[in-house]
Amino acid sequence: MRTPPDNRRPPATSRAAALVRRAVSQLLVHGFLLAGAVFMLLPFVWMLITSIKPPAEIFTPTLALWPRQFYGVENYHFALTSAPLLRFALNGVIVCACILAVQLLVAIPCAYALAKLRFPGRNILFVLTLLALAIPVQVPALPLYIALADLGLLNTYFSMMVPFFLSVFAIFLLRQFFKSFPDDIIHAARLDGMNEFEIVWRIVTPSAWPAIAAFSVFSIVAHWNDLYWPLIVISDAKLAPPPLGMMFFANAETGSNYGALTAAATILTAPLVVVFLLARRHFIAGITMTGVK
C-alpha cells in the first residue's frame, strides 16, 4: 500500500509526506475493509429490514433501507403461527444438548485411557480414531440409514443424534490435553485410594475445561446448523431441527412471502449469533481450533 520512502527529500517535507502517505494508506485499508464488511453484513441487514417490511414494499424493487410502514409484528406473528419455529429451535436445543452430553461422556474416559493407561489394543484404537477423523457423516450415511430403517427408528430424535454420539475429534483433542496432565498427581490420587473412574471425572476432567468449552462450541455450532443428516432421517416437521425446519417452511411458503421468510430466518439464526456476540473469544477458539468444520 505504501510507497518506499524517498531519502533525497529534506526532513521536514519528508515528515509531511509521511503523514500524507499514512493518511492515504489508512484510507485505502479502511475503504477495503469497510467494503468487505458491507458484503458480509448485507444478508443480515437485508434479512432484518425485510422482516419488518409490508408485502407491498417488498414487491417494489427499491434500495430503501427503512420501511415506510412498520410491518414487523405481522410478519413475525405470521411466521410464528404458520410454522412451529420455536419448536424447531427447541428441537435444535434438545439434539445439540444430547449429542454434546453423550460425546463428552464417551470421549473423556476414552481420551484419558489413550493418554495415560496401557492396555491391549490401545495403539490400534488410536490409529482407527485418526482414520475416522477423516470420514464425514455423508460416508456412513447409507448403511446407517438402512440400519435405522430396519429397526424402525427413522423419524426419532435418536436417529438424528446417533451418528454423532462418538466424536473422534473430541477424543483426539482431549487426548492431547490429557497427555500433558502431570502423572504425579494421578499417582498421588491412586495412593489416596481413588479409583480410575474418580480420577477421570474429578481430577483430570476439570483440568481440561478450556478444551471442553472449545469443543462444546464446535459441537453445538456444527449440529445446530447441520442439514444433511436430519434431511435424510426426519420427515416429520415436529422433529425438525432449525435448518430442516427452515427448509420445510420455505417450501410451504413457496418462497414468495419474503417478509415471513426473513422473519423465520431471523428467529432461527438469532440464538447462535447472540451467543457468538456474547462469548466471542470462546466462540472463535472453539470453531477454529478444529481447522475443519
Add this chain to the structure above:
Amino acid sequence: MSALALPGSGARQRPFGGRQAFIEKITGMGLALPATLLLLLTSLVPLVVLFVMSFTDYELGAVEFEWVGVANFSKAMGDSVFRRSLWNTFLYVGIVLPGAVCLGLLVAVLVYGRKRTRSFYEIVYFLPVTSTLIAMATVWQFLLHPRLGPINTFLHMIGAGEHAFLSDPALVVPTLAMIGMWQLIGFNMVLFLAGLSAIPKDLYEAAEIDGCAGGIDRFLTITWPLLGPTTMFVIVTTSITAFKIFDTVAVMTQGGPMGSSEVLLYSIYLEGFQYFHTAYAAALTMVFLVFILIFSVIQSFVLERRVHY
C-alpha cells in the same frame, strides 16, 4: 507416533508390580469400551458395509441382491449426471479456494494492523461463520432475486443490466461459490490471524532497520514465508469444506437449472435417499470418500509440519 513411544517410557515411571499393570489393563479397556463400540457401530462397520454394497445391485427394501462387480463404478463413469456433478464440484472448489484463501489472508493482514477497530472487523467478518447457512441461503435467494432483489436493483441503477443469478446455467455455480466464500472468508481470516500473531514482532523491527520499510516489502520478506504452514493448512481445510458443498444447492437450486448446479453430495443424496438406488449411491459415496481421503492425507502431512514448525 507418540502413542507407540509411550509403553517403554511409561514402564519406568511405574513402581508397581504385575497386579497394578493388570488392573490398569482392565480399567483402560473398560474406559475405552463405549467409544470403541460406537466407533465400530457408527463408523467402521458402516464403512465396510458401504464398500461391500458398492459391488452389488442392492436397493433399499430388496430381499436379495446380486454381485455385479464394478458395474456401479463403470455406470458412474458413463453417467452424464455424475460426470457433470463431479465437474461442477471441482468448478465450485476452483472458485471458492483461491477466493476464500486470498481474501481471508488479505483481510487478516489488514485487520491485524488495526488497533481500535480490530474487534469490530473481526466480529463482522466472522458473523457468517456462526449463522445458520440454510436460513441465510433463503435470504441470499431473495437478495439475488431477478426482479425484487436489491442486488439486481443496484445493478440496474448503475446500468449493468439484470442477471438471473440462480437460473442462468452459466452463472449459478459462480453465484453459489460467491456465497461459499461469504461463509468461509471469516473462518480463514481467524486462522490467518492466529498465524500472524505467532510471528515475532522483532522480525519486523529488524526488517525496518535493514531498509525494508514498505508494507508490501514487509509482507513479501517476512509475513508470507512465515505464514507458509498456516496457508497450506487453510488451503486444505478450505478444499475439504468446499468439496462438501450441499446446503446451498439443496435449498437454493436443487441442482438446477437443467443440472447446471448438480454437485457430488447432492447427486449422492438424490440417488441414495430419493431414488433409493442404494448400491449405486454406495459406489458414488466411495468416489466421494477417495477424494476426501486424498485431502486428508495432505492435511495430516501439513499438520505434522505445522506442529514441528
